[in-house]
Amino acid sequence: MIRSFKKRIGALVTVGPTMLWLGLFLMIPLVYVIGMSFLTKNAYGGVDFKFTLSNYSALFSKEYVKVFADSLWLSLETTIICLIVGYPFAYIIANAPKKWKPALVLLLMLPFWTNSLIRTYGWNTLLRTEGIINHFLQGIGLIDKPLNMLYTDGAVLLGMVYALLPFTVLPLHTSIEKLDKSLLEASSDLGASRVHTFIRVILPLTMPGIFAGSIQTFIPSLGFFFISDMMGGAKTMYIGNLIKNQFLSARNWPLGAVLSIVLIVITLVLMKLYTRVGSLEDMA
């Protein structure tokens, strides 16, 4: 009796706080959001406790489908550019002399320690019509009129790539660093030029890193809203903005809940895919 009681106390003390934390901050909000998605919005920005599926059917309206398509497309673009920019970056870090490595990784991580909102403001000062870049280009006489850079789709993409690049580079770096250097020597020894070695050996063997980096970039990029707000002038609506708006300005909480659930489902599917590929990798 006493022993089993002691055991229970032990379990409660060790696992209890975590369970409490998860319950309070994950389970309850999640159940709350799911519940909310079936309620009806009333005229005053609150909800009536009346069951409905209309929030879900609203998803299939043209404008929301377009928002999802735009979001997925932007995330895809961001991911691909991050890969193209990040791969050489990761390769250089992974192959840098030992004494340089910590400094290079630090440089990569440094932006993480600054608030991302503030960093995005930084881009604003650079890009806007009266900004540093335009001043400079006009100063050296390369252009007459200031370039219209901020509040374009290109600016949003730039901001996204900037914010998410470390998420791509870190898994790539891990993957490239794990690469057995003697394989590259073997490839060269067997007559493969550098380009061929890259295509036939390095690229296939760093696929897990490419995949991990893509997923880890793609998922957060779906939810980012402040970059498109601040650098895109909220011209194009993305999922993140839409959800934010439903909760804060439009005060249509049920619809916001439904959109959040869709985002969570997309994320879970991608995560599942990620762990699946991960375990396949371990088997090989």
Place this chain on the structure above:
Amino acid sequence: MNKTQGNDVIVRISDVDKSFDGERVVKKLNLDVERGEFLTMLGPSGCGKTTTLRMIAGFEVPTSGQIFLEGEDVDDKKPYERNVNTVFQNYALFPHMNVFDNIAFGLVEKKVKKDEIRRRVEEMIRLVQLDGMEKRMPAQMSGGQKQRVAIARALVNRPKVLLLDEPLGALDLKLRKQMQGELKALQRRLGITFIYVTHDQEEALTMSDRIAVMNRGRLEQVGTPEQVYNHPETKFVADFIGESNIIEGYVENMTEDSIEVTMESGKAVIPETGYRMEEMVYLCIRPENLKISTEEKEGFRFRGQVREHIFIGSTNKTMIEMPNGQMLKSVTPAEDELIPTGTTVNVYWNPGKAVVMRTKEEQIYNVIEQSVEIEGMRNDQIF
């Protein structure tokens, strides 16, 4: 068949020096490898043998000096431009390719026609006895099988020279012995020049046409296994290859056809000439040549005490302690009668079975080498 008699040099290493971060790992190396021979580079770890191999392959560039492949200076040739192939210590098989694709890798690079690739790869798979394993991935294979794939992957390109970097190091003893035989047979059959790096002296003795013994970046001796074993030129070679009793002494007396060497523990007459009086020498006597007896032997005044007998299967090893504390080893057939421990015995050997090595040169050499390191000067500025 002794191929070392020919004079067809396929690899020439000429005055090659290699430093990493200011540390010289290969020092003024000169070595000719002849076409079709099995040459082993033997030495302890860190002696520069692997670095030398990697310079021939093109993975490292000599700090100074030249390497010639078939008479051509390959200084500016990348590894993929050299007609040599390497079998790596850890095999370095491509983990994402099956056996067939691994072996075909080099042929695909050479843009060989598909059906010819198939024919040549299959021929190789048969040669290394991996029939039916074409579709296996490296992760599904044992060390010995991976080794065969690595050898096939290199040989399928018909290299002028095959470089092997401790290829059997990761295998267990039994498999290693079997692979030694197979490798040697393969080399004989194909007639390809093998340059083989190992720290295992037994492996070197059984497989090689010639052995190049290296120590601390220098070549100590190059010769056939028989020469290196029976006529070591330096103390290092005598010590490193096989077991040896090495005894320090000096020439005290000379006759027309012999010298008398005085050691701390006694004296011995040795039928050698060409030494100066008072010259410091090392005597090297293999344990199987070192004999003990309770009777006095002519020409020897060299007494010790039997300390221990160690039974090693077909032989017995007897440890004899000399007055100065040095332990000598004598190996006798197991059926021979043993002299009880504690007995005072006379140590002797058959005339001609002791190798005399000069020490002076080596000492001078070492002094110069040290001063070179102190002053940061290069060797060739002194010699």
